[in-house]
Amino acid sequence: MAISFFSYSLVLYSNKNYTYQSNYDHTKAIDGQLVWQKYNCQSCHQLYGLGGYLGPDLTNIISVKGKDKQYILAIIQSGSKQMPVFHLNEQEKENLITFLISTDASGTADPRTYIKQSNGMIYKHGN
């Protein structure tokens, strides 16, 4: 069983079956994820439903109508009733936005895009 586990782990580590989008700077996106961690955004927000539940899921926030880059930066800089003000420098803002572009490009977090099968399994529309 241990051998199966370690083999499974290695398969996952070495998997290269993920598609890479080209509409953003990958280096900035990777740095942007570190900005996300630095300011502990996950304490209140989720990505693909994973994280804290005080705020909304932000996986696809960048492509929501009316909530573009400027909107997101405005919320970060001014805060809200529930959200504190964050003092990101210009590079951090750029990187964080690119990270959110990358999460949006990775897929949709909307659970309604899944179809339920009678055996309890789910699959994506079009798969």
Add this chain to the structure above:
Amino acid sequence: MGINLHSSIGRYYLASALFMLVLGLVFGVVAAFNYIIPGFSQEYLGFIQLRPMHVSCVMFFILMGACGCIYCGLQSAQPDTISKPLAYMQLVIWWIAIIAILFSYSQQQFGGREYWEFPPKYALIIAITWVLFLVNYFIAATKIKKWPVYIWMWMTGIIFFLFTFLENYLWEFPYFREHFLKDLTIQWKANGSLVGSWNQMIYGTAFFLMERISGERSTAKSNLAFALYFLGLFNLMFNWGHHIYTLPTESYIRYVSYIVSMTEWIFLLRIFYTFKSTVTTARKNYYYFPYRFLLASEVWIFFNMMLAIVMSIPAFNLYTHGTHVTVAHAMGTTIGINTMILIAACFEFFMPHNEEFAKGSKVLNVFYWMLQIGLLLFWLSLIIIGIQKGIWQMGAQTTSFSSMMQSLQAWFYVFVSTGIILMASLSSLAFILLHAFLTKKKYLHF
């Protein structure tokens, strides 16, 4: 058995664990107030700090509690084999790490990920303490002949905790951050198995306590005990994918996790099968507090297992993922199962072993029932909040997220109120146990 655990290093770990429990409860309640009073305490300690403080304190409670139980268990099974210098060094380094981590949160210094939000450099300190623990464990355990199941479970838990804890930091290598979905898959593989690893340590403790309470050595050496151990280990290794059913990652991960998660029905069926003998034993040992808390954990295993199995079915998971049903599961298992077992262990190692004391403990009785009822209402409120959010997220979403959260305010008040009851009852139990520890009365006799 006549083993004196009065000077066991394990007791110091258990006392440290109880202190972390109280801190975790306080941070949790203050954090929860943010659900009913937006921006509560933001000027001093905002939710962004309180959540990781709460989570880290609770995790340190479980981990130090597990260490304490294991050291006491090893001392009981094979006296004077633990290396005390190593164990004390481990404890001191743990405390250095905890103080550094809590201070960093208070200063809004983060950098880590879910469960481990502190600056990653402190992870090295935790890894060092764990290596010391692993070495000490093998120094002692290898001297024990014919290992009962709990020695296997503790060993498994310790090894897998180290592996998954290090796996949690693979993101530090750029290779693992190349693609977001792969990164998230590996992160939740690590997190899922990490929880399984400390469950091995805690459930192993439950087996150890049952053996001591019943006086029957066969409890921990039976084929059934080992079958349950292997089933738990199988789930630890392969069911973690139920955390990421809705992540657009490889579909085989979903299938493997679904199939493996469904084997947990066996645990549920075992509870039904042994129900009659559980009731008979309960009647016999009811007044004995370590047993009573173990019995409580059995009841909570039943409730939480039912919920977990439903959540592990992908079609239902669409409704529960990203909602407070997940929180109900996390807290229900952490408090209802792990905490009950650790409190049982603290009673076993700190308090008198006689029926007169137990029957006369009206105060303990009150806190015991306050905890059970408070936890039930707390758990139910989270499930109700989660179901309502789930219906919203799977529906037309005609209202905004903030409007949806506003509509749940009444249930958030229930959540916070029952959280306060939990804090009061658990803290009171912790203070009573800490008092027993600090007054150093010789309660330890067998």
